[in-house]
Amino acid sequence: MQNKVQLITYVDRLGCDNISELNALLQTELKGLFGGVHILPFFTPIDGQDAGFDPIDHTRIDPRIGDWDDLRQVSGHTDIMADMIVNHISAESVQFQDYLQRGKASEFYDLILTEDKVFPHGPTQEELAKIYRPRPGLPFTRFTLSDGTEKNVWTTFTPNQIDIDVRSEQGKKYLDAILRVFQGAGVSMVRLDAVGYAIKKAGTSCFMIDETFDFIASIGEKARRMGISVLVEIHSHYKTQIEIAKRVDYVYDFALPVLVLDTLFNRNASNLKKWLHVAPRNVITVLDTHDGIGIVDVASEGGKAGLIEDGALGRIVDKIHGNSKGTSRRATGGSASNLDLYQVNCTYFEALGRSEKSYLMARAIQFFVPGVPQVYYVGLFGVGNDMELLEKTNVGRDINRHYFTKREISERVDSEFFDRFRKLMLLRNDHPAFDGVFEMMETPSYTLHLKWSNSGDWAELFIDLEAMEMRIRFSRKGKAAELKLW
Template structure:
């Protein structure tokens, strides 16, 4: 993977159309900005109960977006990442429909996970209380089978997302078949979606077990053998991310987004600096994604202190709600069918009160943090909360999943922030100092982030009290200073 800025996007929600249109946009309006593209689920169907994360057929491109040849063509100009949804598939899949029709006689019976497979002696209240679940209600759904029988199937997320038995031969064959399809169509990296929930074991939380790490290791090796890198997507305690990073190609830095917000809100870089001194270097950095802004990633867990205290997290969440004029509250917690507050659903731009300066500073910090940066399509264009879409769908995360088109992109590209953002992206892509050594120093409200590679160096300096920020670049025996304030025409 190139150490350049990448784009995260849905095909249809950015283009209003299909894969060929996305390719045209990337080669025209967004030309030379992104070395890689994380294509959010484009499998059949893209409009299920979870925006493509509940595939009926994981190896079929939704025909409304094109076909595998279109994906392959897109991959000729950009490194492509796709989601491997390891935990579940749609209840409408032919495989699960076969189970409903034939029960245990179905050739796909072993592909799915039932309660009895994990708890053959029955599920005790003690074991039930230990299971970690991010959604309210039971993690099982009862389905009727032939001959007046029924079975409780694991449905970690929704009753339309049937959990796969990844330990079975059928489960392993299923995942390998997807990997081979990806390999044949220019997919260079996979994002292991919901991997933390994939392994269930009686008497445990059924989340991020020792056996889960073993599963990730095996699947990563299988992907590597096909020329595919792996990115693990897990929201958990920050030390867990450090452990995972030692065992996979890439891991997300999910602690960065809330820490950047906390720093700007409190004018104190201490927590961010502590994290960036110990954070994994083989990471993908984000500020926003198709999901919400993670909170669990910086909080305490099981009596162990977090990067932020509970009081600091409360203040962080309240400030987001205030900055977004209460819009984030309409899309978060119970409004998003979450059992606890582990994510806040809001655009990052609205979380920062639509302040162009604060948002540009946040992006500069992301680009200077260790790792390869990814920029979400709505974040690239500084989109505001999609309240109309939220009111129509009643899906909390839709607040940050707008539908755009070429005209909307054209209008957004004329905004002062977007122009400044593009300059930052080009700077991050073209400066070789980012391939060198990283250092960070802060004194509460001031921050210095530096990269040095042989004779090349680049430094970001931020002062949150004076509201100024600039970048110093030294290369080819010359130096220059770029003011973020000037980029926004604020000085």
């Protein structure tokens, strides 16, 4: 994987109708900006109830946007990350429909995870209380089979997302088939979506238990033999994240987005610096993704202190809502059919009050901290909350999932804002210092000074938070140069 900025995008929301058009965009208007692209679920169908994260067929690209040959064209010049949805399949899948029709006689019987496979005698109230839930309610949905038998099927997320038994032979075959297809298409990294919930064991939280680590290690070993790296997507307490990072290829730095907001809102880098002293280095950094801005990653948990004190964290959330003039409240918590209670749904640009200066400071911090940075397609153009789409779908996360037109893309690529952002991305991609050694200079809490050095090359970021001024300096042919964004 190249140590360059990566793009996170849906195929059909970036002014493109298909993968071929996305490929063309990467080689024209966006040329040189991205060493890799995380293409969000492109499987059949891309427009399911969870925007592709409920695949009917995980080994087939939705024919409306292309095929595996089209994806291979992209992988010829750009690293591709693809989602491997290990926890569940669609209720409309051939496998689950066959299970409903034939029950135990179905060849997919072992693939479908039911309550009685984990709790043969039924779960106790104590066992149910232990199960870690990302969303309210029990993790089961009752289905009636064709013979009238009723079964409680594991549905960790929604009734349309049917959990699979990843430890069964059918489960292993299912996941192995996905890896083989990815390998053939030139996918260089897989993101294990919702993998923390994949292993269920009676009497445990059923989330990131010891057996989950064994499962991740098994997939990682198979993937590496195929030349594919593995990124694990886990939202959890920061100390848990540090431990997870020791045992996998890559994790997300999900603490960073809120810590950067804390730094800029409160003009104090203390919490960010504390994190950078202990943060894992094998990370993919983000400020925004297709999901909301995660809160649990910096919060306290079970008596363990978080990276930000809970009261201060509450004020940061309130500040986000204030900066968005309340629009983010309409997409967060129990609003707008939203079930991700630990996230704030809002574009990062909107969270910063639509301040281009603050936003570019935030991106500069992201690009200078350790890790491979990713930029979400909405954040690429610095746009606000899409209230029209939210009102149309009543899905909270759609506030940050805008459908750009070709004309919008053309206009934004030509904007002054994008020209500034482009310069910042090109510096991060092209300067050799970022392949070297990271240093965080000792400075007062109201300043942040980050530096990279590689032999005689260097690049440094200095931010005076009291004055809200930023300076980026770097070596150029043995002399000092400066990147001026305004």
